[in-house]
Amino acid sequence: MSHAFHDLSVVQPQWVTFAQSSLLLESGKTFGTLTVQYETYGTLNEDRSNAILLVHAFSGDAHAAGYHDKPGNNPGWWFEMVGPGKAFDTNQFFIISSNCLGGCMGTTGPSSKNSETDKPFGMEFPVITIKDLVNTQRLLVEYLGISKLFAVAGGSMGGMQVLDWAVSHPHMVHKAIVLASTGRLSAQGLAFNAVGRNAIYSDPHWKNGDYYGGVYPRNGLSIARMIGHITYLSDESMALKFGRKLQEREAYGYDFDDRFQVESYLNYQGDKFVERFDANSYIYLSKAMDYFDLASYPGGIEGALGRTTCAFLLLSYSSDWLFPTYQSKELVYPMMKIGKNVSFAELSSPYGHDSFLLEHQRQGILISSFLQAPHREDQE
């Protein structure tokens, strides 16, 4: 193809609403009316075989690529990865990105109105799992007339969803790209999520989730975000970025105006987050991550991965201590053992868990090569 290498321009969010009971949750409950916000980039080809689903991480949204409103404004979270000539090449592929179930960026979540009560769900929202997020995406994909995805790709909580796609819907996934992710949270991962939720629960404005229209539990959500933020960075990247530099002072004043830059940064990140994220979504989505466990399948991780037919690319990042490389290897080794088509690399990077949002060039080459590489499912 001879398309120019340039950015996507302004993109439009879209919505689709599914009727009551379209979605059966893993808990056994059925879901009411369900709206999904999504964006698409590129063009679906005639035989509908060039679709790639991007799946966002914990605090992400459907806006993965291009700009909103006007060129240059509000680039998507994977702007550098998705576009003409980029790793996810919109000259070749039709890219779909949706906000996940339980989120707060346009898809139905705890802050959405419950049609039964005409009030926001709050904690009446059902407990959801990674599988439920994936089944919601499946509704969207089928609505778009696509019976098989060329690829599914995502990092962190997005990677969990990619894994579930591959395991639960093998006939719908040709290639799976799993970045900085895991087959199940470690006890330490569970612990960080638990403390974040506790910080929200402890905020008196949380009111058991019934705060909509009143005072938001800003402090609790901000504390949760600060904890999360530390786990997304690395000791090394924080040392490079902040070291022990003071904010607004050259020397210690020995009072409570002595603040290190890293403290101010975390406060800023906490404040910024509460402007865009819902505390109850934090609770439900962190709990969805907690539940995810490929080892819980009959036959354990091998049993789960034995169901897949896609080719896999897994990338981990050397300084990611939230989902460390060993957790990717816990997926790669069984894949190799049972003869799956898997490529794996650990990228040496100082940026910690956030690396998959930053190492565009290095992971981009691996991803575009993987997307071009041959894979015949009938050989599996």
Next chain:
Amino acid sequence: MSHAFHDLSVVQPQWVTFAQSSLLLESGKTFGTLTVQYETYGTLNEDRSNAILLVHAFSGDAHAAGYHDKPGNNPGWWFEMVGPGKAFDTNQFFIISSNCLGGCMGTTGPSSKNSETDKPFGMEFPVITIKDLVNTQRLLVEYLGISKLFAVAGGSMGGMQVLDWAVSHPHMVHKAIVLASTGRLSAQGLAFNAVGRNAIYSDPHWKNGDYYGGVYPRNGLSIARMIGHITYLSDESMALKFGRKLQEREAYGYDFDDRFQVESYLNYQGDKFVERFDANSYIYLSKAMDYFDLASYPGGIEGALGRTTCAFLLLSYSSDWLFPTYQSKELVYPMMKIGKNVSFAELSSPYGHDSFLLEHQRQGILISSFLQAPHREDQE
């Protein structure tokens, strides 16, 4: 010596009060009347040359060894390390352990009564530093008639104090034992402390520190402790201890009674902590740790360490990610370069930062050997 190898029995806490202005703080302020709680174990010899000062970590207290009230009851935090025939051998040494300035276990801190106002200090308490903690210990040591300590020993925040002892009072320290510690907190360490403080600040019961006699900021302090607790353990030790086991359930119920054991454990640790620790002490002592920075001396870390005349033993622990081994090496290498008498080992241990409170046998052998090894200060 032919003493039996047995435990210390019941020990008594003691108190000493120093007159107003005995203590000049690093901030330049003088301190009012100051009470120090301490315990001693063993017997001071005639030439007062066998005294070892133990310095506790962030949430520790003066009760390092023996029992309180009756045999078997409430063993000290380093019970297994201190006693007849143990690493810190009370047949040979006179051991001193005091609660630190700013604490809440008997030594003057933010919860103590301010004699000027007849109310608890709260946030009227002056900002204090590691140097101030050490100078308070110096008052105690001199009060006990000791002009030179055979050794000073401590882990974590205790290790920071040991380092300050060696640098600030070289003529008073013969040997220094620094476990799981650092010459300065990394940006990540600063960040964890900042989030802990923010959790306390965010608790509406904190009331800018003025909560004494009213409702305590239990939730905020509990969140802070949970965060701390995660950093004291390791990914590995949490996996060994909890894995992904559920509390009180065999299988997911997909509701908010699904709790992993690690969540219950953290809640329990948080609840237990608020029974014994003061939220304002958490604020002041975490800030004291933040300030500590041997690299801030003229000539940097080498300049600071150049002032010392003692022999050093530094131990780090392989799974300690709060004060990782590289931070011990950042002290050991300059010590070696400038010809200091230093021994260093990294113990392979799964217990994370808490290892120095658990690896009694392995660190005990190294510590007792170090205490017996010859060291001539005039050769420095």
